[in-house]
Amino acid sequence: MKTYDIAVIPGDGIGKEVVPVSLKVLDTIAEIHGGLKFNYTEFPWSCDYYLEHGKMMPEDGIQTLSNFNGIFLGAIGNPNVVADHISLWGLLIKIRRSFEQSINIRPAKYFKGLRSPLVNPNDFDLIVVRENSEGEYSEVGGRIHKGEDEIAIQNAVFTKKGTERAMKYAFELALQRRGHVTSATKSNGIFHSMPFWDDVFNETKQKYSDVQTSSYHIDALAAFFVTRPEIFDVIVASNLFGDILTDIGGAIMGSIGIAPAANINLNGKYPSMFEPVHGSAPDIYGQGIANPIGQIWTAKMMLDHFREAELGKKLLDVVEDVTNDGFKTPDIGGKMSTIEVADEICSRLQKTYSLS
Numbered sequence: 001m002k003t004y005d006i007a008v009i010p011g012d013g014i015g016k017e018v019v020p021v022s023l024k025v026l027d028t029i030a031e032i033h034g035g036l037k038f039n040y041t042e043f044p045w046s047c048d049y050y051l052e053h054g055k056m057m058p059e060d061g062i063q064t065l066s067n068f069n070g071i072f073l074g075a076i077g078n079p080n081v082v083a084d085h086i087s088l089w090g091l092l093i094k095i096r097r098s099f100e101q102s103i104n105i106r107p108a109k110y111f112k113g114l115r116s117p118l119v120n121p122n123d124f125d126l127i128v129v130r131e132n133s134e135g136e137y138s139e140v141g142g143r144i145h146k147g148e149d150e151i152a153i154q155n156a157v158f159t160k161k162g163t164e165r166a167m168k169y170a171f172e173l174a175l176q177r178r179g180h181v182t183s184a185t186k187s188n189g190i191f192h193s194m195p196f197w198d199d200v201f202n203e204t205k206q207k208y209s210d211v212q213t214s215s216y217h218i219d220a221l222a223a224f225f226v227t228r229p230e231i232f233d234v235i236v237a238s239n240l241f242g243d244i245l246t247d248i249g250g251a252i253m254g255s256i257g258i259a260p261a262a263n264i265n266l267n268g269k270y271p272s273m274f275e276p277v278h279g280s281a282p283d284i285y286g287q288g289i290a291n292p293i294g295q296i297w298t299a300k301m302m303l304d305h306f307r308e309a310e311l312g313k314k315l316l317d318v319v320e321d322v323t324n325d326g327f328k329t330p331d332i333g334g335k336m337s338t339i340e341v342a343d344e345i346c347s348r349l350q351k352t353y354s355l356s
């Protein structure tokens with residue numbers, strides 16, 4: 001029996017609704033496999049935890065998490081009680097950085113049974129490789145003076161190592177796909193870091209003669225995501241550009257609630273973390289209507305990471321079938337609850353792979 005120890009952090013808002021049902025789906029898929037088991041240890045780290053303890057996780061939280069094979073997280077953030085930069089840097093971004101999860105992989109594709117808001121979605125199928133350890137997500141800078149004279153300085157950090165690492169990952173991924181990498185740049189407006197980004201991209205592409213490349217400024221690229229997403233295969237983007245592009249990726253599939261993500265530790269020293277693209281959605285939290293597909297597809301990415309890609313494919317195929325048959329939450333035009341959709345996915349998995 002292959003056993004994986006998973007740290008589970010539901011977090012805030014709808015994280016607490018979509019994570020539990022996704023664990024049920026994971027257990028069902030493990031049963032189908034027959035030789036696979038997940039052991040879950042749940043941690044209540046969240047904004048509620050902050051209210052009680054004055055921090056998002058205990059001092060030894062990172063140490064505790066380091067013993068697990070993977071981290072399965074919902075979403076962090078409840079801006080009514082804790083400022084977003086405090087809650088995210090105290091937990092989500094802290095984990096990404098401490099565990100050198102230097103890449104965030106975020107696929108988007110035309111999804112069976114979903115009405116894309118695009119008139120012509122043309123069967124698009126793309127993956128954004130988001131640099132996940134530096135860039136515009138930075139604590140470097142500060143605020144001084146008050147009132148009229150107040151100044152805020154925010155520095156972005158682009159290292160050769162970090163930039164090269166993201167680009168190399170994107171090119172290697174493209175070799176396993178359709179052999180095309182697009183760089184998201186903004187070297188017309190950002191004077192230092194983006195021309196540097198372009199230089200590293202141009203150097204890297206010399207090493208991959210089998211890969212075709214394009215480079216677009218992020219503003220035009222964002223528009224192309226809407227007007228012709230089918231032209232993209234792998235897109236490599238900085239931390240912020242990748243963040244923004246992948247919400248659009250969710251939107252053109254039909255809802256940000258279905259978009260998955262994986263924060264990957266590439267050097268094997270620490271666990272990777274699996275959390276969907278969406279946040280804690282305070283506007284719908286508590287109604288039981290959050291779309292669980294983003295979290296469930298994220299579970300599929302965890303299976304892929306554990307080299308169970310065949311099992312992961314079975315899972316996503318069933319999710320698409322269930323969606324195609326009309327089992328949908330309101331964000332994608334249905335009337336069903338989070339639990340009803342997830343239960344249907346579990347029972348369809350059992351039926352398809354004939355478990356009792």
Ligand SMILES: NC(=O)C1=CN([C@@H]2O[C@H](COP(=O)(O)OP(=O)(O)OC[C@H]3O[C@@H](n4cnc5c(N)ncnc54)[C@H](O)[C@@H]3O)[C@@H](O)[C@H]2O)C=CC1
Nearest residue numbers: 075076077078079084257278279280281283284290291331
């Ligand atoms: N990785 C993370 O933990 C992230 C956390 N956040 C945090 O989440 C909180 C809310 O942020 P927002 O900007 O509103 O982004 P959000 O992604 O939580 O919500 C944006 C919109 O999408 C909808 N939505 C999101 N997920 C959905 C789902 N599964 N099913 C149906 N509808 C869904 C929401 O109802 C809302 O209308 C903030 O505290 C923010 O900092 C935001 C993004 C990522």
Ligand SMILES: CC(=O)C(=O)O
Nearest residue numbers: 088092243277278279
């Ligand atoms: C914070 C956020 O939106 C993200 O990392 O995707």
Ligand SMILES: [K+]
Nearest residue numbers: 074075276278
């Ligand atoms: K999330």
Ligand SMILES: [Mn+2]
Nearest residue numbers: 243244247277
């Ligand atoms: Mn985001």
